[in-house]
Amino acid sequence: MVQFVGVPQMRRWVSTVGAESIIGSLMEAVREDLQHWRRFDKTARIASHSPVGVIELMPTSDGAQYAFKYVNGHPSNPARGLQTVTAFGVLSDVASGYPLLVSEMTILTALRTAATSGVAARALARPDSQTLALIGAGSQAEFQALGMRAALGIDTVAVWDTDPAAIEKVVRNLHGSGLRVRAATSAADAVAGADVVTTCTADKTNATVLTADMIEPGMHLNAIGGDCPGKTELDAAILERADLVAVEFEEQTRIEGEIQQMPASFPVTALWDVLNGEAAGRARAHDVTVFDSVGFAMEDFSALKYVRAAVTGTDFVEEIDIVADPSDPKDLFSLVAADARVGA
Numbered sequence: 001m002v003q004f005v006g007v008p009q010m011r012r013w014v015s016t017v018g019a020e021s022i023i024g025s026l027m028e029a030v031r032e033d034l035q036h037w038r039r040f041d042k043t044a045r046i047a048s049h050s051p052v053g054v055i056e057l058m059p060t061s062d063g064a065q066y067a068f069k070y071v072n073g074h075p076s077n078p079a080r081g082l083q084t085v086t087a088f089g090v091l092s093d094v095a096s097g098y099p100l101l102v103s104e105m106t107i108l109t110a111l112r113t114a115a116t117s118g119v120a121a122r123a124l125a126r127p128d129s130q131t132l133a134l135i136g137a138g139s140q141a142e143f144q145a146l147g148m149r150a151a152l153g154i155d156t157v158a159v160w161d162t163d164p165a166a167i168e169k170v171v172r173n174l175h176g177s178g179l180r181v182r183a184a185t186s187a188a189d190a191v192a193g194a195d196v197v198t199t200c201t202a203d204k205t206n207a208t209v210l211t212a213d214m215i216e217p218g219m220h221l222n223a224i225g226g227d228c229p230g231k232t233e234l235d236a237a238i239l240e241r242a243d244l245v246a247v248e249f250e251e252q253t254r255i256e257g258e259i260q261q262m263p264a265s266f267p268v269t270a271l272w273d274v275l276n277g278e279a280a281g282r283a284r285a286h287d288v289t290v291f292d293s294v295g296f297a298m299e300d301f302s303a304l305k306y307v308r309a310a311v312t313g314t315d316f317v318e319e320i321d322i323v324a325d326p327s328d329p330k331d332l333f334s335l336v337a338a339d340a341r342v343g344a
């Protein structure tokens with residue numbers, strides 16, 4: 001039998017434990033796996049592009065377990081009442097090849113993306129950061145805000161989106177969270193005076209959500225929405241202005257991240273090297289740091305492993321029969337032959 005966490009179970013688990021608490025724990029899980037990146041099989045994800053979006057498979061293994069995520073990115077979906085990003089994933093046992101867990105990953109991706117932003121911000125942002133500018137108020141937004149509080153203890157959020165209803169939704173959803181949330185009047189208004197800026201917009205184009213004149217000394221940017229060829233958020237001048245640009249898996253980020261706008265020689269730092277102390281992070285309080293996030297398979301692996309450990313033995317998980325497993329391993333036919341005889 002395979003463990004299964006569907007949307008109802010994931011919703012109940014997150015509502016019971018709390019999104020921020022889970023993001024905090026996931027930060028530890030993601031950080032630990034990133035620190036052991038040499039153990040992992042690393043490949044850029046396999047992407048199938050269409051004019052309106054992308055469908056991707058994101059596989060990795062640490063030699064003991066294997067995981068993959070199926071995920072799409074369709075920025076025009078919300079106009080049709082659909083999510084931009086949906087996902088599900090599988091965790092398997094390498095020794096037998098048998099799947100252990102099948103899980104919904106639309107909610108889990110939002111949690112793990114917030115956790116990854118948190119890991120990067122804890123390594124790169126000023127530790128005294130208090131204010132967050134959130135540019136893009138869609139599905140990822142509230143998770144990103146809670147993740148920045150879990151990572152840095154930020155207490156104030158200024159939120160901007162080209163869709164006023166999305167801003168109102170974030171203000172409403174974060175009401176009662178203890179965060180001071182302000183609806184900004186423009187991207188520049190949101191960013192002014194912020195310690196951390198997270199861009200999580202969706203548009204299948206080379207957009208310029210932020211320009212270099214908005215960037216103040218000491219800021220840390222999490223650029224999470226530019227994650228596909230031809231889909232970026234930052235003015236290239238911001239990358240030139242930055243003192244440090246950190247990436248997940250450089251080979252993938254050069255194709256998919258903000259740095260696709262830059263020459264191949266543009267210097268970047270691997271986040272896992274910063275976490276391991278093998279590369280320097282922020283050197284000075286007034287440095288500008290950027291985490292050019294695209295989402296990497298190891299983060300999904302960490303999330304699936306964490307979910308499995310957290311829900312095993314609870315009613316947040318059920319078992320499903322999706323592996324045909326006859327008692328005689330050579331006699332698969334008996335499974336259907338027996339049924340056929342019964343029906344005869």
Ligand code: NAD
Nearest residue numbers: 084136138139140161162163166200201202225293294295
């Ligand atoms: P979403 O469609 O729910 O929300 C995106 C929001 O951006 C919308 O409210 C839209 O109005 C707004 N927007 C678009 N252009 C804008 C602009 N120029 N200025 C301000 N707001 C603008 O999408 P989502 O699920 O919240 O995802 C956000 C982005 O993050 C997507 O691009 C997605 O692909 C990406 N993403 C990245 C990772 C990662 O690991 N890096 C993980 C998940 C999602």
